[in-house]
Amino acid sequence: MLSRNVLAVIAALALVVGGPFILRAVRGVERRPNIPGARTLVVVTPHVPQIQQEFGAAFARWHKRVYNEDARVDWRTPGGTSEILKQLEAQYTAAYRDGRLKLERGATGKPIAEPGIVGFDLMLGGGTFDHGRLKRGITVKVPGPGPDHTPVDARIPMSFPAGFSKEQLDAWYGQNLCGSQPIYDPDQYWLGTALSGFGIVFNRDMLRDIGIEREPAAFKDLTDYRYAGVLALADPRQSGTASTTLESILNKEGWDEGWRILRELAANARYFSGSATRPPLDVSAGEAAAGLAIDFYGRGQAQVVTRPGETPAQARVGYVDPQGAVYIDADPASILLGTPNFELAQRFVEFCLSDEGQALWQFNPTEAPAGAKNPSAQGGAPLGPRRYALRRMPVRRAMYEKYMPFMVDQINPFEIAAKLPARGWRDSIAVMMGAFGIDTGDDLHAAWHALNRARAKANFPKGTLAEMERAFYAMPMHEITPKDGAPSLLEFSEANFKAISDDTNRWRDAAKSGRARIAYTRFFLEQYRTVVDLERSVRN
Numbered sequence: 001m002l003s004r005n006v007l008a009v010i011a012a013l014a015l016v017v018g019g020p021f022i023l024r025a026v027r028g029v030e031r032r033p034n035i036p037g038a039r040t041l042v043v044v045t046p047h048v049p050q051i052q053q054e055f056g057a058a059f060a061r062w063h064k065r066v067y068n069e070d071a072r073v074d075w076r077t078p079g080g081t082s083e084i085l086k087q088l089e090a091q092y093t094a095a096y097r098d099g100r101l102k103l104e105r106g107a108t109g110k111p112i113a114e115p116g117i118v119g120f121d122l123m124l125g126g127g128t129f130d131h132g133r134l135k136r137g138i139t140v141k142v143p144g145p146g147p148d149h150t151p152v153d154a155r156i157p158m159s160f161p162a163g164f165s166k167e168q169l170d171a172w173y174g175q176n177l178c179g180s181q182p183i184y185d186p187d188q189y190w191l192g193t194a195l196s197g198f199g200i201v202f203n204r205d206m207l208r209d210i211g212i213e214r215e216p217a218a219f220k221d222l223t224d225y226r227y228a229g230v231l232a233l234a235d236p237r238q239s240g241t242a243s244t245t246l247e248s249i250l251n252k253e254g255w256d257e258g259w260r261i262l263r264e265l266a267a268n269a270r271y272f273s274g275s276a277t278r279p280p281l282d283v284s285a286g287e288a289a290a291g292l293a294i295d296f297y298g299r300g301q302a303q304v305v306t307r308p309g310e311t312p313a314q315a316r317v318g319y320v321d322p323q324g325a326v327y328i329d330a331d332p333a334s335i336l337l338g339t340p341n342f343e344l345a346q347r348f349v350e351f352c353l354s355d356e357g358q359a360l361w362q363f364n365p366t367e368a369p370a371g372a373k374n375p376s377a378q379g380g381a382p383l384g385p386r387r388y389a390l391r392r393m394p395v396r397r398a399m400y401e402k403y404m405p406f407m408v409d410q411i412n413p414f415e416i417a418a419k420l421p422a423r424g425w426r427d428s429i430a431v432m433m434g435a436f437g438i439d440t441g442d443d444l445h446a447a448w449h450a451l452n453r454a455r456a457k458a459n460f461p462k463g464t465l466a467e468m469e470r471a472f473y474a475m476p477m478h479e480i481t482p483k484d485g486a487p488s489l490l491e492f493s494e495a496n497f498k499a500i501s502d503d504t505n506r507w508r509d510a511a512k513s514g515r516a517r518i519a520y521t522r523f524f525l526e527q528y529r530t531v532v533d534l535e536r537s538v539r540n
Helices: 005-028 049-067 079-095 130-138 166-173 204-208 219-223 238-254 255-268 278-285 295-305 340-351 356-361 399-408 427-438 439-458 462-473 497-503 510-537
Strands: 041-045 071-076 101-103 109-112 122-124 137-140 152-156 191-203 230-232 269-273 289-293 315-322 328-336 477-480 488-491
Touching: 049 071, 049 340, 049 356, 071 340, 079 130, 079 137, 079 238, 079 278, 101 152, 122 238, 122 340, 130 238, 130 328, 191 204, 191 219, 191 238, 191 278, 191 295, 191 340, 219 289, 219 477, 230 238, 230 255, 230 278, 238 289, 238 427, 255 269, 255 439, 255 462, 269 328, 269 427, 278 289, 278 295, 289 295, 295 315, 315 356, 328 340, 340 356, 340 427, 356 399, 427 439, 427 497, 427 510, 439 462, 439 510, 462 510, 477 497, 477 510
Parallel strands: 041 071, 041 122, 230 269, 230 289
Antiparallel strands: 101 109, 122 328, 137 152, 191 289, 191 315, 191 328, 477 488
């Protein structure tokens, strides 16, 4: 029988572990409001519960006022953006195999889907690249046009055009551009509902501890060796946000310098989290000195730890948009193919782009003193969220013209967005970061430490140091396997990128991609061990 002291310890532990869940039950997000007889829209999203609560409740109020019908949102969050896309791809592929999803006339035919084939009506959140994947859809085999009907590849989109008029799109968006990025798909497979920037969150106390006086202002600043072991990153194989941030570095810096920076960021990384929300939290808690973050995560965490009377420049946690590289991306909504609730999904998108929906992203909460002066919506209720400051950037230009004084962050993304070229290298980021930074982490860190020890010694042999540098930053060879002819080797370079990407079907060919990943990983392990051995040979 357990003693009274042991029981007391167990009870205390249960309270500590279970406390957050108890509080969530009492004060947390009402994910599925009970509205008898309401029409229900099932939305799959990577968005945090605070966004779900504010948008679910506001949509229900707006829909009742505008359409005189009760409506509710049933939110589903099976994981981050990458996990959601994998699940959707699997479900649509299964639906095609069992005949619930078809093409009307061969490879060029219109898709025909049974209602409710994936259980979701709409996807909200993620980036334009992710929603572009929804538009590209799944690849299936269909009978070819020849006499023997040899199967050919065809694509079936996973999303469906929203169907708004061009006049309506122009009224909402104006020019379809922010910086160098479109904010909606001209075919309406996805429509931007908010804008996201990507930057650096940092802990001023931790910076002082590691001897850094100047706060980071550019991504390259985080490659300083003093950040080794205290830089928080998310895994681009699991986080669309991480991929977008790293892509912005490649777009700005170009191939050679861009990959060099990504290699050094990986070398300084303490970990690669599966979620983009973790780095700002760990930076705030003093578990990391800095990290890459989506803007609203970074600014929101800085706000949470700011003490009364402090300015943003005095707070323990800060956030900065990187100099000359403010990459702005739309955060879209996509109506999913096969939804039985197309009209309701279309209305949800309409709501997201109304003043009421847009104000949720950036206005002060109406329950807070700062939200007391928020302007009113058409129905008379004040604009803005009720409880949570979401701190996202609206996608409509008119919001900044009409309502800037009421916004929490006095930032106009259309003015700060850098016109970065879209270089088309994003598909390779997860592959290469996995091979040279994540799956080889221990060897990478050992090589990074060895290289920096060598750099710090004035009398270290220059020829050996140059050899270490070449080995550390080297890129692997890729074996092209054509259908006819002998295999050939191509260096993973800017000149060869398209051929390599095509060979692996943008790393979607499981067999070729798998072989390439294994070969890349082995290559980097050998290079890093060479770096360590070279430095050791001089020390010995």
